[in-house]
């Protein structure tokens with residue numbers, strides 16, 4: 291085992307071993323949801339009500355709670371984040387045959403949602419500070435476009451640039467105000483993939499803390515089992531636009547016109563509703579959300595201290611001017627190297643610490659081999675240098 295591998299294992303252990311969870315005779319997972327009596331109580335209440343499906347009291351409660359946390363005017367609960375992002379793109383005007391600019395360093399759903407909306411992802415680079423979409427790369431991609439009859443066209447593909455979809459990587463806010471300003475210059479809507487960033491805020495230009503997912507025209511947050519708050523499977527579409535908020539609800543609930551018995555639908559729409567059963571689970575999680583957020587941040591602080599003097603790698607702190615939920619804590623190698631990264635990960639796994647790399651770059655996934663892609667040198671370096679650490683909130687016990 292190399293010195294750096296030994297160091298990495300020891301430093302992670304020094305943090306996680308302060309908690310009961312980190313000392314159990316089993317591997318330490320990347321992220322575990324905390325499910326106990328409160329979740330059972332709410333889910334049982336839901337079962338007893340028999341409203342287990344697409345209507346029920348927990349759904350509007352969950353939507354209201356998310357509005358309160360994020361400050362978004364509208365929150366519409368859906369069955370998962372991927373379909374939420376698809377609808378968020380559709381609401382922003384993305385149509386069949388369009389192109390949507392996305393970061394290549396992201397989870398597959400960022401690109402798949404674009405495909406499901408009928409469009410083609412156009413992959414661009416990330417920047418080091420936030421690990422998210424690079425404003426400079428965005429500007430370069432937009433400046434390379436031409437305007438034909440008022441429509442912004444990528445001359446390489448002939449397709450309309452219909453939206454820009456930045457993502458808040460591992461919960462760390464992307465440079466969203468800068469991205470929105472560039473997008474506005476070129477008159478292209480921003481659809482935020484805020485899947486990972488419930489509880490992450492940016493100090494905006496007015497000096498106020500503003501939640502991620504409330505800067506773009508529309509956005510999505512995921513409640514998948516590995517997120518800071520889970521509904522089992524689920525997500526929410528956010529928007530501050532009243533008409534889009536109304537349409538988000540209408541389109542994700544089969545576009546049925548309200549009537550006591552008639553089945554009249556005014557559009558071809560989706561059944562993407564979050565079941566009440568999932569919302570019940572989510573409400574218990576949201577009751578615990580302030581503690582989860584505090585624990586994630588406390589764990590990050592402890593990792594930050596533990597890695598302060600390690601030569602060869604550093605802990606990834608929240609970008610300046612932001613408050614991250616530290617959904618997944620991460621370390622970054624000074625010298626990007628897939629070989630070194632994998633050697634370190636192997637040592638951690640051998641020691642029962644289930645660390646994880648970043649996702650494979652999206653432009654390299656076989657389905658997207660022919661999609662437009664810019665210079666992605668920084669994303670390539672980040673992919674070869676980041677390792678995500680065990681980040682279950684309960685690991686902060688005893689810190």
Ligand SMILES: Cc1ncc(COP(=O)(O)O)c(C=O)c1O
Nearest residue numbers: 370371372397399400485512514
């Ligand atoms: C960046 C990103 N986008 C989209 C998604 C999709 O969310 P879901 O799994 O709820 O469909 C996820 C997480 O799963 C994600 O991490």
